[in-house]
Amino acid sequence: MTKNHSEEIRRRIQEEATRQFATRGFSGTSLETIADGVGIRRPSLLYHFGSKERLREAVLEELFQHWKDEIPRVLTAATGEQDRFDATIEAFLGFFLEDPNRARLILREALDRPEELQKFLQHHLTPWSKIITHYIRLGQRLGLVGDRVNPEAYVIQVIVQVIATTAVGYVAAAVFESEVRQSREAKVAELVRMARASLFLRPSPSKEVEDNG
Amino acid sequence: MTKNHSEEIRRRIQEEATRQFATRGFSGTSLETIADGVGIRRPSLLYHFGSKERLREAVLEELFQHWKDEIPRVLTAATGEQDRFDATIEAFLGFFLEDPNRARLILREALDRPEELQKFLQHHLTPWSKIITHYIRLGQRLGLVGDRVNPEAYVIQVIVQVIATTAVGYVAAAVFESEVRQSREAKVAELVRMARASLFLRPSPSKEVEDNG
DNA sequence: CCTACCGATCGGTAGG
DNA sequence: CCTACCGATCGGTAGG
Numbered sequence: 001m002t003k004n005h006s007e008e009i010r011r012r013i014q015e016e017a018t019r020q021f022a023t024r025g026f027s028g029t030s031l032e033t034i035a036d037g038v039g040i041r042r043p044s045l046l047y048h049f050g051s052k053e054r055l056r057e058a059v060l061e062e063l064f065q066h067w068k069d070e071i072p073r074v075l076t077a078a079t080g081e082q083d084r085f086d087a088t089i090e091a092f093l094g095f096f097l098e099d100p101n102r103a104r105l106i107l108r109e110a111l112d113r114p115e116e117l118q119k120f121l122q123h124h125l126t127p128w129s130k131i132i133t134h135y136i137r138l139g140q141r142l143g144l145v146g147d148r149v150n151p152e153a154y155v156i157q158v159i160v161q162v163i164a165t166t167a168v169g170y171v172a173a174a175v176f177e178s179e180v181r182q183s184r185e186a187k188v189a190e191l192v193r194m195a196r197a198s199l200f201l202r203p204s205p206s207k208e209v210e211d212n213g
Numbered sequence: 214m215t216k217n218h219s220e221e222i223r224r225r226i227q228e229e230a231t232r233q234f235a236t237r238g239f240s241g242t243s244l245e246t247i248a249d250g251v252g253i254r255r256p257s258l259l260y261h262f263g264s265k266e267r268l269r270e271a272v273l274e275e276l277f278q279h280w281k282d283e284i285p286r287v288l289t290a291a292t293g294e295q296d297r298f299d300a301t302i303e304a305f306l307g308f309f310l311e312d313p314n315r316a317r318l319i320l321r322e323a324l325d326r327p328e329e330l331q332k333f334l335q336h337h338l339t340p341w342s343k344i345i346t347h348y349i350r351l352g353q354r355l356g357l358v359g360d361r362v363n364p365e366a367y368v369i370q371v372i373v374q375v376i377a378t379t380a381v382g383y384v385a386a387a388v389f390e391s392e393v394r395q396s397r398e399a400k401v402a403e404l405v406r407m408a409r410a411s412l413f414l415r416p417s418p419s420k421e422v423e424d425n426g
Numbered sequence: 427c428c429t430a431c432c433g434a435t436c437g438g439t440a441g442g
Numbered sequence: 443c444c445t446a447c448c449g450a451t452c453g454g455t456a457g458g
Contacts, residue, residue: 009443023324024240024325025238025240025241025324025325026241027237027238027240027241028238028239028240028241028325030435030436030437031436031437031438032435032436032437040443040444041443041444041445042437042438043438043439043440043443043444043445043446044443044444046437046438046439047443050438051437051438052436052437052438104324107320107324107377107381108324110380110381110384110385111236111238111317111320111321111380111381112237112238112241114381114383114384117384117387118384118387119387121384121385121387121388122387122388122390125388126388126389126390129388129389130389133389146410148406149403149406150395150399150402150403150406152389152393152394152395152399153395153399153400153402153403154403154407155388155389156382156385156386156388156389156395156400156403157374157378157400157403157404157407159385159388160374160377160378160381160382160385161370161373161374161377163377163385164320164373164374164376164377165370165373167323167324168320168323168324168327168373169369169373170327171323171327171330171331171334172323172334172369172372172373172376173369174330174331174332174334174335175334175335175338175339175342175368175369175372176339176342176343176346176365176368176369177335177339180365181365182363182365182366182369186363186365186366187366187369187370189363189366190362190363190366190367190369190370191370193361193362193363193411194367194370194407194408194411195407195411197359197410197411198406198407198408198410198411222427243451243452243453244452244453244454245451245452245453253427253428254427254428254429255453255454256427256428256429256430256454256455256456257427257428259453259454259455260427263454264453264454265452265453265454
C-alpha cells in the first residue's frame, strides 16, 4: 500500500528532475522547482532522495541502465554488413529521438563532469564499441568499406553526431530562414546518409555483394 | 593612464569569465570565483560589468564578433570546388580547435538559451550558410556532388559535428580503452574525411575538374 | 579598487 | 507528507 504509493511518487520526482536537469542543467535547477512540478514540498522530496546529488545520480543511473539494456538487443540482431549498419544506427538514433532529453543530459554531463562520463563510457561501452570496429574491419577486408576509414575515430564521430544532433540539432537549423529550415526527419535522414556514404565504398550495395574483383 | 589600466583589468575579467562559463556553465559559476581568478574582490568586478548577466553578454558578444569576422575571410578566399571545401572546413574547424572553450560556450548556449542562440544564428549566419548551399548545388550541377545530398541538412550536420567534436570529442573517445584511444588529430582527420566522402562523388578529384560532359 | 552590508535563495534538518 | 527553521552562498549596493 504505502510502498506502492511511495514508489509512484519517487518515479514522478525522478521524471520531473530528468526533464528539468536536461533543460536547465543541474546547477540551474533548484529542488524547489522540481518539488513544485510534482506538487509537493521540498522537504518531502528530500525524504525520497536524501540530497540533490543523490537525485542526480538516480536520474543518470536510470538513463545509463536504459542505454546499456538497449545495446545488446541491437548488436546481436542484424546479419549482413549493410543490415547491421542500418539496425545499429537506427536503434542508436531511435533511443535518443524517443526522448531528446536523454541526449541533452549526456551532453551536459560531458560538459560538466567529463571525467565521470568517461569512466562510465569506458566501463560499460568499450566492449560494444570494439565489436563495432571489428565489423568495420571485416567490411574493409571484404572490400565493402574504404581503407581510409579509421574504425575507432569513425565510431566516435558517429556517437558524437547522433547525440549532438538529437540534443541541439534544431537550434543549429536556425542558420537557415524558416522557409528552408529542415525538419527533424530531414536532418536525421541526412545524418544517416552521411554516416553510410562515409563508410561504405558503394552507395547502396545489394545484400549479396561479396565479389569485389 | 587610468583608462589603459581599466581596459586591461576588464579584459582579464572577461577572459577568466570565458574560461569559467565554458567549463562550469553560467549558473555553475559564481562571481566570487571569477574575481578570485583575477585577484580582485567581487564588488570591483561589478564596477566593470554592472551585473553577472552583463558579463555573460560581453563574453558571448566577443565570441560571436570573432566568429563573424572570421567567416567572410574564409568564404571569399578559395576558388575551386574541392579547394573551397578544404578552406571552409579547415578554417571553421581551426576557429574552434584554437580554443575549445568557444565550442563549449556555444554548446552551453544551445542547451541553456536555445531561442537566443537561434536568433543570433538566424540574423548573422544565414547569408553565409546560403552561400555554402549555393556552392553545393553548383557542385551537384557539375556532377561533383551527389544528388542525394540535402544541401541545407548537410551544412547543419557539419556545423553540429565540428562544434560537438571540438567541445566534447575527447570525452566520447573514452568508449575505447586508452591503447586505441584516438588523438585529437585522428578524430579531426576522420571528421574531415567523413564530411568530404559524404559530399563529393569521387574520392579526391584534381583541382582542374570543370568539364562534366 | 576596497570593506561592510543587504535581501533572496540555496540545499538540508528537526520534529511531528 | 508537512511547517518551521538553519547556515551558507548568491548577486548586488552603499559609501568611501
